Amino acid sequence: MAAPRLARSPTCLSCLRRLAQPSSPSPLSWTQTRAKTTKAELEDLQGIPVRLLRDIPTFGRKHAIIRVKAGRMRNIWFPKGAAEYMTRQRFTEMGLSEAAIGVRDRSFGTQLVLDEEQGTQARTQTQTSSEGKSKRKDVLTLSPEETQTLLMTLLPKALVFPRIPVSTTPAPPPEPLVPRSPSLAANAVTSTHSSTAPESAVVTPIFGSVSRSDILALIKETLLADPQGGRVALEAESLELLGLDLEHDGENRIKRLGTFEVLIAPGVGANGEEIEPVRRLVQVVAEES
Numbered sequence: 001m002a003a004p005r006l007a008r009s010p011t012c013l014s015c016l017r018r019l020a021q022p023s024s025p026s027p028l029s030w031t032q033t034r035a036k037t038t039k040a041e042l043e044d045l046q047g048i049p050v051r052l053l054r055d056i057p058t059f060g061r062k063h064a065i066i067r068v069k070a071g072r073m074r075n076i077w078f079p080k081g082a083a084e085y086m087t088r089q090r091f092t093e094m095g096l097s098e099a100a101i102g103v104r105d106r107s108f109g110t111q112l113v114l115d116e117e118q119g120t121q122a123r124t125q126t127q128t129s130s131e132g133k134s135k136r137k138d139v140l141t142l143s144p145e146e147t148q149t150l151l152m153t154l155l156p157k158a159l160v161f162p163r164i165p166v167s168t169t170p171a172p173p174p175e176p177l178v179p180r181s182p183s184l185a186a187n188a189v190t191s192t193h194s195s196t197a198p199e200s201a202v203v204t205p206i207f208g209s210v211s212r213s214d215i216l217a218l219i220k221e222t223l224l225a226d227p228q229g230g231r232v233a234l235e236a237e238s239l240e241l242l243g244l245d246l247e248h249d250g251e252n253r254i255k256r257l258g259t260f261e262v263l264i265a266p267g268v269g270a271n272g273e274e275i276e277p278v279r280r281l282v283q284v285v286a287e288e289s
Helices: 013-020 039-044 070-080 088-093 110-140 144-154 212-223
Strands: 048-052 065-068 083-085 158-163 205-211 239-242 253-256 258-264 278-286
Touching (some): 048 070, 144 212, 144 278, 205 212, 205 278, 253 258, 253 278
Parallel strands (some): 158 278
Antiparallel strands (some): 048 083, 205 253
16 A cells, blocks of 8 residues: 655645635625624514504504503503504404504603603702792791881981082172162162072082982891891882972982982781881982082
8 A cells, every 4th residue: 555645835836826815705605694683672573463542652653553562461551541452353454464563662752751851850940949949038038017117116217318419500690780860769769670589499409319229228228237137128119209309300319409208118918918118208418528
């Protein structure tokens, strides 16, 4: 028996080139590899066919035909009238075949549910915040009855506001005397015209003005003398100025020297009626230089 020949590497140049070239791909590698089916997709393909009678989030819209677990249909959906069983007879009655069975829509209604939850949470937070602010306001502010007592006790009879008066035009010089006629008797009286106006009609304007906000600021500053003064809830609309003249003053604003009256309304009492306002004087005086 002849001894086997030992395998030797080819020495031919053409053989070396043939071995160096890559081999052609196998026909088996042309076959496409199918992706693996997920667990959720397997669940959607199993179960019994049912027809939804209303929109059900994460499952589908009304009238959709899908497969679900028998326990869900028996214990939840069928007793609540959310779906009906799709038997062969029911398919025939509706003129459908099993090809009409679709797949569960897991994304249906999820955004709507999320929006409703966020809206409910926002409304709850807003309501809680409003209730907290309301309770805090009730605790920090005095009642109208207590406010009235504090105003009558601490406020002086007159609230004084120094202001710089505007310099008025000097009065015109007196008219020259009319020469006396030589024909008049020595004891005859001549008539003269007086241009002097009564003092009561003199109006002295001021630089700036005294507004309701100015009066309110002075009232609150005066009330701070009492520990409870900071809890008084007053607004500029709570004040009413009396004695204003639109010819010389502005609306709810004093623009001249003088004495005026202010009504301070504490608010509505526990019985639902307006508490009697507190009356005080407002004196606008010339500021000393």
